[in-house]
Amino acid sequence: MSGAGPRARQPARRISGPARAALSLLTILGATAVQAAEAPEVAQACLACHGDALAEGAPPIAGHSSNYIQLQLVFFRAGRRKNEIMQGVAEGLSDNDIRALGKYFASLPFPETKPPADTQADLTKAGETAALQHRCAACHGDTYLGIQAAPRVARLPEAYLAKALGDYRANTRPSSGGAAMTEVAGSLSDADIKALAHYLAVLP
Ligand code: HEC
Ligand code: HEC
Structure with missing residues (x-):
C-alpha cells in the first residue's frame, strides 16, 4: 500500500516557470488523489479474517462507513452484538483504536468481486418479492x-446475510438507526430470510 508521502512543499520563489508548473501540478495531484487513511497498527490483526481472503463467517468490512464500523465494534465490545x-x-x-479502525477501513474500497453465479432463480425471485414487500430498498x-x-448489503456473503437477519430477529444483535432492523426482522419468516440473503448475495 502506498502510504501518504510527505506533502509537496510550496515551490521556492526562485524556481523557474516549467519547474514551478510541475511542482504545483504535484501539489494539486497530492491534494486530490483519493488516499487510504493511514493503517493503524492494530488493523494488521483484522486482515487475517477480513482481508482479501475472508475467514469463515467473516464479512468484508472495507468500504462501510466509518460510523457503521465504529458502532459495530462498540456493540461487540459491550457484548450487545x-x-x-x-x-x-x-x-x-x-x-x-476504534476511531482509527473505522476511518481506515472506510477509506478502502469494497472488495469488488463478480457476484456468484445464480443457480437458484426461483429463490432470487422470492427474495426480490420479499424485499419489495418489506421495503428494504427504502433504507x-x-x-x-x-x-x-x-450499510451496504449487496453482494455480502449469503450465509453472513442470513445470519445477520436471524440475529436481528433473535435480538442478539442491536440495530442503530432507531432499532430499524430489529423491527424489520421481527416480521421475517425463515423462508423470507433464506430468500432475502440469496437475493442480496447474487445482486449484479
Ligand atoms: C479470527 C477472525 C476475525 C478477526 C481477527 C477479526 N474479525 Fe471482525 N468479524 C469476524 C466474524 C466471524 C464476524 C461476523 C460476526 C457476526 O456474524 O456477527 C466479524 C464481524 C466484524 C464486523 C461487523 C461487520 C458488519 O458488516 O456488520 C466488523 C466491523 C469487524 N468484524 C471488524 C473487525 C476489526 C476492526 C478487526 C481487527 C481489530 C477484526 N474485525 C478482526 C471475524 C474476525
Ligand atoms: C427503516 C430502515 C431500514 C429498512 C426498511 C431495512 N433496513 Fe436493513 N439496516 C438498516 C440499518 C440502520 C442497519 C444498521 C443496523 C446496525 O447498527 O446493525 C441495517 C443493517 C442491515 C443488515 C446488516 C448488514 C451487515 O453488514 O451486517 C442487513 C443484512 C440488512 N440491514 C438487511 C435488510 C433487509 C433484507 C431489509 C428488508 C427485509 C432491510 N434491511 C430493511 C435500516 C433498514
Missing part, C-alpha cells in the same frame, strides 16, 4: 449500496 470471535477482538480495543438504496446509517 453477540459473537465470540469479535467480542474477543473488540475487548482489546480502545476508543482511539438501503435501490442498488443496496447503503444510505447513511443503513
Whole structure:
C-alpha cells in the first residue's frame, strides 16, 4: 500500500516557470488523489479474517462507513452484538483504536468481486418479492449500496446475510438507526430470510 508521502512543499520563489508548473501540478495531484487513511497498527490483526481472503463467517468490512464500523465494534465490545470471535477482538480495543479502525477501513474500497453465479432463480425471485414487500430498498438504496446509517448489503456473503437477519430477529444483535432492523426482522419468516440473503448475495 502506498502510504501518504510527505506533502509537496510550496515551490521556492526562485524556481523557474516549467519547474514551478510541475511542482504545483504535484501539489494539486497530492491534494486530490483519493488516499487510504493511514493503517493503524492494530488493523494488521483484522486482515487475517477480513482481508482479501475472508475467514469463515467473516464479512468484508472495507468500504462501510466509518460510523457503521465504529458502532459495530462498540456493540461487540459491550457484548450487545453477540459473537465470540469479535467480542474477543473488540475487548482489546480502545476508543482511539476504534476511531482509527473505522476511518481506515472506510477509506478502502469494497472488495469488488463478480457476484456468484445464480443457480437458484426461483429463490432470487422470492427474495426480490420479499424485499419489495418489506421495503428494504427504502433504507438501503435501490442498488443496496447503503444510505447513511443503513450499510451496504449487496453482494455480502449469503450465509453472513442470513445470519445477520436471524440475529436481528433473535435480538442478539442491536440495530442503530432507531432499532430499524430489529423491527424489520421481527416480521421475517425463515423462508423470507433464506430468500432475502440469496437475493442480496447474487445482486449484479
Ligand atoms: C479470527 C477472525 C476475525 C478477526 C481477527 C477479526 N474479525 Fe471482525 N468479524 C469476524 C466474524 C466471524 C464476524 C461476523 C460476526 C457476526 O456474524 O456477527 C466479524 C464481524 C466484524 C464486523 C461487523 C461487520 C458488519 O458488516 O456488520 C466488523 C466491523 C469487524 N468484524 C471488524 C473487525 C476489526 C476492526 C478487526 C481487527 C481489530 C477484526 N474485525 C478482526 C471475524 C474476525
Ligand atoms: C427503516 C430502515 C431500514 C429498512 C426498511 C431495512 N433496513 Fe436493513 N439496516 C438498516 C440499518 C440502520 C442497519 C444498521 C443496523 C446496525 O447498527 O446493525 C441495517 C443493517 C442491515 C443488515 C446488516 C448488514 C451487515 O453488514 O451486517 C442487513 C443484512 C440488512 N440491514 C438487511 C435488510 C433487509 C433484507 C431489509 C428488508 C427485509 C432491510 N434491511 C430493511 C435500516 C433498514
